[in-house]
Amino acid sequence: MPDIIVNTQFARMRSLQLECGKEISDFTLAYECYGKPNSDRTNAILVCHGLTADAHAAGKHHDTDARAGWWDAVIGPGRMLDTDRYFVICSNVLGGCGGSTGPSSIDQSTGRPYAMSFPVLTIWDMVQAQRQLLDHLGISRLYAAIGGCMGGFQVLEWARRYPDAVDRAVVIGATPSCSAYTIALWHILRRTITADPQWNEGNYYDNAPPKTGLGLSTALGLLIWMGHDKLASRFGRLLTNGNNYSYSFDNDFAAEAFFANIEASASTRFDANSLLYLMRTMTYFDLTNGFSNLTEALAAVRANVLLVSYLSDWRYPPEAIEPMRAALTANNIPAEHTILESDFGHGAFLLDPASLIPVVQEFLSRPTQRSANPQRTAVAMQVNPEI
Amino acid sequence: MPDIIVNTQFARMRSLQLECGKEISDFTLAYECYGKPNSDRTNAILVCHGLTADAHAAGKHHDTDARAGWWDAVIGPGRMLDTDRYFVICSNVLGGCGGSTGPSSIDQSTGRPYAMSFPVLTIWDMVQAQRQLLDHLGISRLYAAIGGCMGGFQVLEWARRYPDAVDRAVVIGATPSCSAYTIALWHILRRTITADPQWNEGNYYDNAPPKTGLGLSTALGLLIWMGHDKLASRFGRLLTNGNNYSYSFDNDFAAEAFFANIEASASTRFDANSLLYLMRTMTYFDLTNGFSNLTEALAAVRANVLLVSYLSDWRYPPEAIEPMRAALTANNIPAEHTILESDFGHGAFLLDPASLIPVVQEFLSRPTQRSANPQRTAVAMQVNPEI
Numbered sequence A, B: 001m002p003d004i005i006v007n008t009q010f011a012r013m014r015s016l017q018l019e020c021g022k023e024i025s026d027f028t029l030a031y032e033c034y035g036k037p038n039s040d041r042t043n044a045i046l047v048c049h050g051l052t053a054d055a056h057a058a059g060k061h062h063d064t065d066a067r068a069g070w071w072d073a074v075i076g077p078g079r080m081l082d083t084d085r086y087f088v089i090c091s092n093v094l095g096g097c098g099g100s101t102g103p104s105s106i107d108q109s110t111g112r113p114y115a116m117s118f119p120v121l122t123i124w125d126m127v128q129a130q131r132q133l134l135d136h137l138g139i140s141r142l143y144a145a146i147g148g149c150m151g152g153f154q155v156l157e158w159a160r161r162y163p164d165a166v167d168r169a170v171v172i173g174a175t176p177s178c179s180a181y182t183i184a185l186w187h188i189l190r191r192t193i194t195a196d197p198q199w200n201e202g203n204y205y206d207n208a209p210p211k212t213g214l215g216l217s218t219a220l221g222l223l224i225w226m227g228h229d230k231l232a233s234r235f236g237r238l239l240t241n242g243n244n245y246s247y248s249f250d251n252d253f254a255a256e257a258f259f260a261n262i263e264a265s266a267s268t269r270f271d272a273n274s275l276l277y278l279m280r281t282m283t284y285f286d287l288t289n290g291f292s293n294l295t296e297a298l299a300a301v302r303a304n305v306l307l308v309s310y311l312s313d314w315r316y317p318p319e320a321i322e323p324m325r326a327a328l329t330a331n332n333i334p335a336e337h338t339i340l341e342s343d344f345g346h347g348a349f350l351l352d353p354a355s356l357i358p359v360v361q362e363f364l365s366r367p368t369q370r371s372a373n374p375q376r377t378a379v380a381m382q383v384n385p386e387i
Helices: A123-136 A148-161 A181-194 A197-202 A211-227 A228-234 A253-263 A274-283 A316-330 A345-351 A358-367 A376-380 B123-136 B150-161 B180-194 B198-201 B212-227 B229-236 B252-262 B272-284 B318-328 B343-349 B354-364 B376-380
Strands: A009-013 A025-034 A046-047 A087-089 A146-147 A168-172 A304-310 A335-340 B009-013 B025-034 B045-049 B087-091 B143-146 B166-173 B304-310 B334-340
Touching: A009 A123, A025 A123, A025 A197, A046 A123, A046 B252, A087 A123, A146 A148, A146 A274, A148 A168, A148 A274, A168 A358, A181 A211, A181 A274, A181 B212, A181 B229, A197 A211, A197 A274, A211 A253, A211 A274, A211 A345, A228 B180, A253 B180, A274 B343, A304 A316, A304 A345, A304 A358, A304 B150, A316 A335, A316 B334, A335 A358, A358 B180, B009 B123, B025 B123, B045 B123, B045 B150, B087 B123, B123 B150, B150 B166, B150 B272, B166 B354, B180 B212, B180 B272, B198 B212, B198 B272, B212 B252, B212 B272, B212 B343, B304 B318, B304 B343, B304 B354, B318 B334, B334 B354, B343 B354
Parallel strands: A046 A087, A046 A146, A146 A168, A168 A304, A304 A335, B045 B087, B045 B143, B143 B166, B166 B304, B304 B334
Antiparallel strands: A009 A025, A025 A087, B009 B025, B025 B087
C-alpha cells in the first residue's frame, strides 16, 4: 500500500482559560488529518498522542521520508483506524513542540521564548484546546477518541468533561491517576534534564540545548517504559565483543550499548522545556481530585468505553486500570477492560499493536449501547471545586 | 540494651591477582568484629555488605553517634546474629571507600589517587580479598556467610569457590546473574554520575566531588530499590501544601519532596568513583559464566544454603532466585528458598527485617546436613575457563 502523503496543518485559536488560573491567548495547535469527513461529520476519530509524539501520526510528509508517522501501523485504508471509513485527526498537544504553542514559542509580550515562564498546563487544558480545534474543523461530536498513556489521560478527560461530544472512548495503558511511584519517576526524569548545566534554568534558546540531560532522560524513560522480559529476550547478557569481558567501563553488554546509543542519538529537536511541562501535566492527573470516589468522578461519561491494559506494563498495570471499569459499570456506563499480553510493556500499543488491532476494530464497528444513568446529566455539570 | 561500642579496624594484605588479569599489591581492608571467637574458632559469621554500606554493620563508634551501624537491628547479644554465640565479622569490600583500598586511595606509583586507573573489580575479587582477611584473623572456616544484594552475590561466590570454608550460606535478594534490565539500570545510574561535569573523568579529588550526579544517582537508585506499594502507602498523592496544586514546578507532592531531599542531602562522603566500580562488579556477576548451566555452576557448593527473596522485590524477584534452589537440590546440596512479604522491596532485609529474623535464626541454629554428591570435590576444582 503506498504511503499517504500528508501535511501538518496549523490552527490558530482564541484564548483559553487554563486550570492554573492563567489565560493563554492566540495559541496555535498543529494537527494532521487522514481520510475524509462524511457528509454529516459523524465519522471523526481523535487520536491523542503520548509524551514525546506529535501530530504526525500517519503517512509521510515526503515520499523520501525514512519513516512514516508514529502510529502509521494502525492508521490508513483498511487499518485499525480505517481512513476509508473514518476521518482521523491527530493534534499536537498544547505545550508540545511539534508546531503547537509551548515553552519554546515566542511570548508576544517579550519577543522572547516563554521558556519556564510558560503557564503550567494540565491534561484538561490540552483537551480544552483540542475541543477548540474540533470546533475549527466543524466537528461537534467524535465517533471515537483514542490514545495511550498521556493520550489515554486525554481521552478520559474528553469522555467525562465533554460527555455529549464522545461516542466511544478507547483508553490504552492509562490509570485513573498518577501513582506515587510515577510522580517520583517523573520528578527524577525532570531532574535529569534540569541538572544539566546547559539547561540554564530553561534559558538555552540562544545557546546549545541541554543535550546531555535530554539524552539521559530519554534513556531512563525508555528503560522504564520497556518491559523486563523484552529486555531479557532482546539482550539477555549478550556481549558486544564475542565472549569476553573487557574488565573496563566500555559497553561490554549489548544492553549497555543499546542505551548508550539511545542517549547519544537522543534528538535535541524535542524541546527540553516542553518535555518538563508535559511530564508535569501527568503528575497533576487525578480523576478523583474533587470527587469522593472514582465512581463519582466518572459518573458524567456517556461514551462507550474500552479500556486496554498490558500484563507486562508494570507502571500502568491491569489492576490499576480495572477500578475504572468497575466505576463505569457502577454508573451503568457500557465499559469493558481488555487485558493483552505483549513483552513490550508500556510501549506495546506503539511497538506491538497486533493484539490491539482486532480488539479496537471490533469495538469501533459496534453501534453504541446507551446507558441509563438518571444522574448523568446533573453530574456532568459538576465542576471540580479544587481546580 | 546498651549500644556496643566498636572500632573499625584495618588489615593490610599481601597482593591479589584480580580477575581482570592485573595484580593489586599491598591493599587494605577495613573491618569490624562483634562478639568473640570461640576456642576452636568455629563460630565466625561473615557479613557481606551491599552497594553503599561499609564495615560498620553494628554498634556505635561513639556513645554520641546518632545512628548505629547499617545492620544493627540484627547483630548483637540475643539478636539474629547473636554476638553472645557468634563471632561476627563485617569487612568493607575491596574497591569500597569505607577505609578499604579503592579508587580514592593513593596509587603508590604516582602519589595520586587511582581514580579511574584503579583496576576493574569483580565480586570474586572482593571474596578473595575477604579470604585474606579471614586468614589474617585466623579463621579458616565460616559457621556462616550472610549478605543481601551485592552481599548476596559475595556469599554465592564464597560458597562455590571456597566450598570447604563455608558451612552455611544465607543469600538474600540476589539472583544468579545480573539481568539485562539491571545491566541497563546500572549503566544509567553510572551515567547520572559521569554526566556531571564535576565528575571530570574521575579526576575530582583536588576539586569538588560530582555532588549533582551523586544526588541524582542516589535518588534514582532509591526509587528503583523501593517497592511500588511502599511508595503508594507512604506517599500516595499526598500534597505538601494542603489540598492545593501550585501549578508550578515546586515539589507539590510529598513523593517529590522526599526524593528532592534525598538528592539534596546525598552524601558526598561516598566516593563517586567507588560507586562506579562497585556497580560494575554487579554487571559482571554471572554464576553460569564458563559453565553450561546453573546446576553445573553450583555443583561445588558444600554449604547448607538458605535463599531468601521478597515478593515485592521486582528487580530480584522470587522466580529469578528459585532456579538456584533447584540447581542446588539437583546437586544434592541441602538448600531452601524462603519467600517473604514486605512492602519495602529490595530494601526489606535492611528496613523491615522482622520476618527475616526468625527464618535466619532457625537456619543458623540447625546442625548442617551433609550432602552426598560424589562429583563435588572434583567440580570444586574446576576453574571457570572464561575468567
